[in-house]
Amino acid sequence: MTLPVELRHDETFVLNLGPQHPATHGVLRVKLTMDGEYIVKAEPVLGYVHRMHEKLAEVAPYAQFMPNTARMDYLHALAFNHGYALVVEKAAGIEVPERAEYIRVITVELNRIASHLLWWAAFLLDLGGFTPLLYAFDDREHVIDLLERITGSRLTYCYMRFGGVYNDIDDEFITGTRDFIKRLRSRMPSLYHDLVTHNIILIKRIKDIGFISAEQCRKYGATGPVARGSGIDYDVRKNEPFSVYPELDFDVPVYDECDSMARYMVRMDEMEQSLRIIEQALDKLPDGPVQAKVPKILKPEAGYYYSAVETARGSLGHRLVSDGGKNPYKLKLRSPTFSNLSLFGEVAEGMLLADALAFMGSLDLVIPEIDR
């Protein structure tokens, strides 16, 4: 004989979201305490793809860590290359030829567009729209082909070197990039905005969902599109100019609505700004070498060094401590989504489960970068 099950009104239950869930984009697990369809408490559980890159940095010479940087944020790998190259160049006092810096900016921005396109595709897939994925991957393929041509790889690049880049760009790359700029600009209004951005189904799903106040951003150290969607005008490229960004004219899109739609719009506008940066950098591209003369074994002065760059997801910091030896004594990676995700628990409280998934998508999580 079975007893009738009575659910008390205030009873909660635990629901595991992930680690193998399509909406978590990798292996993130969120332990949800649910009251019906509403979230009472959300606790992200990390570490499923933790590889201890920081220890790997300490046991090999500086140059050998470069391939590892691309294996953290595999969507914006060149920004991680760039950040690591910058901090070591700062510590070792290496001057980079101007042409190399321009090439770095061009490739990093192309990679940023590819990252945003993939985010856009995956975000809409989370929300149940399949068609956008096909459009975004079509465009992304062009970027990947361009980058493959000069870097030799399609996803996990190891393109930057201390004091320059590994390979010069050629005319075919330049023509191809100009064609891509034209192509994305012509497709953006019709395919991206008319089909998706102005679509009432999308607006109903993400407008006024996932409210993050500017104060919450500051308390949790959120950066990138998450902060810029909350009205914070913070972009490392502008606020703390590095490389040749000060010589290029671009805007930082900022939206005040604090919801998922604002974060969506920030990323969509950023793609256009990246196109502007690439266009100007190609026009201004100087002649010259792409690699400075750098000793084979680097031994930076003992000391503390910090360097920040803007990745597609926010401010990436490298905290380098050198003891004067040939290996980094300590390399701490400040990955942007680690901080961005840490406010998920607070914001998701009281949300509907379906809304929390839309909110999580709008944070643009890349799990290997959180877990490192």
Place this chain on the structure above:
Amino acid sequence: MNRVEQTKAALEAIFPVEEQEQNESTQVAAEEAVENEPSIERQTGVITTPFEKHGSHLDVLCEPSQVVDIAVILDENDFFLESIAGVDWLKKEQLEIVYDYARYDHDQCRVTVRASVPRSKPVVPTISLVIPGANWHERETFDFYGIIFEGHPDLTRILLPEDADFFPLLKDYMP
């Protein structure tokens, strides 16, 4: 008075006066020391460091008991926490905790706060009650170095498995 000077003045208030005077008289020497060696030895206090070289405007060396007061001051001045890093100085028998702060501002000011604890008793007060974002960063530092953040609401493993019994970033850790 720019942002760096303002922050420096605010932070100097928590260091005792006589110490501060010493700092001012040895300021030039201290700055040279920062450029030449890791300067874990230098006196507690606030010094300015060349941003182009070190990527930080202010370098604060403090006692472990002062990190919360510093976090309160920086929080009131609208700073956010970038990260917390541990450093294992095996030869000196010390673990160092490095806090990085920055602001959402075009008048940039990056602050590095450093405190050292003995390796045999690595205990430092938590700043997560002041800055909730520090919660995960402190858990990560505990995870890798075994540094105890006293008063932390949930000091458990975050990236390593929950049953791990080792601290992998210690220099004498052998897998």
